[in-house]
Amino acid sequence: EAQVTQNPRYLITVTGKKLTVTCSQNMNHEYMSWYRQDPGLGLRQIYYSMNVEVTDKGDVPEGYKVSRKEKRNFPLILESPSPNQTSLYFCATSGAANEKLFFGSGTQLSVL
Amino acid sequence: GESVGLHLPTLSVQEGDNSIINCAYSNSASDYFIWYKQESGKGPQFIIDIRSNMDKRQGQRVTVLLNKTVKHLSLQIAATQPGDSAVYFCAVNAGNNRKLIWGLGTSLAVNP
Numbered sequence: 001e002a003q004v005t006q007n008p009r010y011l012i013t014v015t016g017k018k019l020t021v022t023c024s025q026n027m028n029h030e031y032m033s034w035y036r037q038d039p040g041l042g043l044r045q046i047y048y049s050m051n052v053e054v055t056d057k058g059d060v061p062e063g064y065k066v067s068r069k070e071k072r073n074f075p076l077i078l079e080s081p082s083p084n085q086t087s088l089y090f091c092a093t094s095g096a097a098n099e100k101l102f103f104g105s106g107t108q109l110s111v112l
Numbered sequence: 113g114e115s116v117g118l119h120l121p122t123l124s125v126q127e128g129d130n131s132i133i134n135c136a137y138s139n140s141a142s143d144y145f146i147w148y149k150q151e152s153g154k155g156p157q158f159i160i161d162i163r164s165n166m167d168k169r170q171g172q173r174v175t176v177l178l179n180k181t182v183k184h185l186s187l188q189i190a191a192t193q194p195g196d197s198a199v200y201f202c203a204v205n206a207g208n209n210r211k212l213i214w215g216l217g218t219s220l221a222v223n224p
Contacts, residue, residue, distance in 0.1 A: 004155075040216070041216075042201070042214050042215065042216040042217060043156070043201070043214045045211070045212075090155050090156070092155075097211075099144065099161075100146060100158050100161055101146075101156075101158070101212070102158070103155030103156045103157070104155050105154060105155050106153075106154070106155050
């Protein structure tokens with residue numbers, strides 16, 4: 001079954017404590033992306049990756065890092081989380097950039 | 113800048129009625145349009161897409177209509193059911209890098 005798996009589903013942390021949200025896809029897709037979803041602001045792209053070792057900034061990259069060492073994995077790293085990064089995060093993947101995206105189930109992050 | 117907007121943030125319909133959700137976009141060069149459904153606590157799920165060489169596309173109980181003249185996109189859901197209650201997003205590719213621009217979503221409530 002085609003899947004995009006994010007972990008964890010829920011995370012509560014404190015300001016400044018580094019964290020990683022993992023994302024894995026089993027569809028052999030080249031394109032992967034991270035979004036955050038906030039009330040009234042919709043889905044905003046954080047980073048995306050066109051292929052292994054290729055990553056680019058989206059609309060709201062500040063405070064985030066990503067890596068793409070393997071095709072299937074695209075972790076999102078918050079080196080020093082702040083309360084304004086409290087949000088619902090989604091990983092997504094597609095066979096080609098900016099076409100039909102498959103989303104993970106989301107990670108609800110709270111930074112205290 | 114480029115934008116994707118919806119005419120109504122919320123829509124309430126009676127079970128069994130048809131629902132119409134609208135979306136407007138600003139870039140006449142956009143050539144790919146997608147509708148997603150997001151249920152509470154889940155990631156966005158692909159419903160249907162359409163390319164600019166078509167005016168209409170039908171799926172199971174859903175139809176997408178594209179009017180390129182007025183840059184308008186609509187999603188029609190036939191015989192709306194309680195399971196259709198969700199937030200519906202349109203996304204449109206735009207710009208030189210063809211990235212997806214997302215609307216803010218319409219929340220559909222189905223009354224029994």
